[in-house]
């Protein structure tokens with residue numbers, strides 16, 4: 001890495017000598033010097049990075065020297081609750097949305113270990129906006145389920161940065177929750193404060209409308225149209241309200257690390273009843289003061305700081321206000337302590353801003369599946385019903401809710417000539433997965449379908465459902481047919 005930088009420098013010097021003076025680098029020795037100092041900060045010791053789940057952040061770097069920092073991040077695809085009775089399959093960095101918070105300092109050399117849990121269905125990768133390198137690490141970190149990738153980078157620029165998955169279809173991976181924040185503190189650390197929290201906004205696109213119960217599939221068309229059903233802080237409605245509200249005491253200095261994963265919307269971040277004393281605009285080095293609302297772009301961040309002067313419940317919102325009261329973009333900061341009538345004489349009652357049906361929910365953290373005895377289908381109707389459930393749980397992430405697939409990435413199952421031509425081949429694909437080029441309805445696909453760990457009964461049901469839906473050839477698959485292919 002150091003070598004490449006040296007080479008860039010040489011090139012730059014040659015350009016300067018050649019009389020190309022419009023390059024600011026030629027006249028600005030100061031910034032070059034600072035840059036080289038950062039690149040050359042030595043790292044002698046190794047340290048395992050502390051990673052935290054939102055809304056918490058790791059210990060500040062303080063005065064510590066630059067180190068080799070080992071980051072161990074596991075990708076988990078897991079079902080969670082968007083709001084009361086509404087289930088969603090989240091794709092996560094570290095089991096939460098947003099993903100684990102990573103805290104570094106300038107000069108650290110990060111050795112990144114990205115692990116894709118063997119129970120996952122899809123390959124993923126990571127693009128960290130704090131990286132100087134192709135794809136922000138994405139090109140070196142593409143990892144299949146059951147594998148681990150390692151790459152490393154030198155932390156050069158201080159600031160608050162977004163990281164996200166950049167695997168095709170990129171928008172879909174981000175929409176399912178694959179984003180988080182990495183903080184790069186300057187030498188000597190950020191100024192100490194009393195409380196720090198981690199908040200990240202995201203928009204979600206579901207088949208059903210807001211509050212519609214049951215497991216909700218991702219809706220690609222709504223995502224393309226940028227019309228989310230949910231806009232939330234920290235992955236689901238009510239992640240930081242009621243008993244899960246953020247807390248502080250009167251007189252404390254609060255620092256919020258606020259990110260926006262998108263994928264679609266820009267956030268107008270605002271705390272009702274507070275003024276930001278300081279905002280690190282866009283997470284960079286410029287500081288603005290006395291700010292009411294700060295813009296956080298999709299794929300961007302901001303650090304906001306304020307002192308809480310009086311007790312009460314302060315509501316954090318995206319000030320595109322229907323998102324707050326009708327789509328979930330609302331959190332609470334509860335401040336306890338002495339009243340100060342000189343600053344504010346009045347009363348804010350807890351809970352008045354809760355949107356209808358905004359019950360407090362948390363994402364399950366155990367990830368343990370209950371073993372149930374398999375219920376066998378006796379009739380065609382039962383096969384269709386069980387098959388539909390299995391399809392929704394297993395195939396829908398790639399082939400989509402109506403089997404339409406995603407152009408260029410996942411082939412359609414609806415009216416698929418490839419599917420309808422050969423039932424044994426379809427059984428084989430579901431049992432063993434598929435790679436290599438295939439042509440479906442005149443379009444070429446060359447990708448990977450991972451083997452699905454399904455029983456003969458499951459395969460029978462899911463393929464019966466697929467063959468008898470969306471204009472397909474209405475074949476009925478039997479367990480005997482599946483068994484024959486399995487034993488081949």
Ligand SMILES: [Cu+2]
Nearest residue numbers: 124165167173
């Ligand atoms: Cu991904």
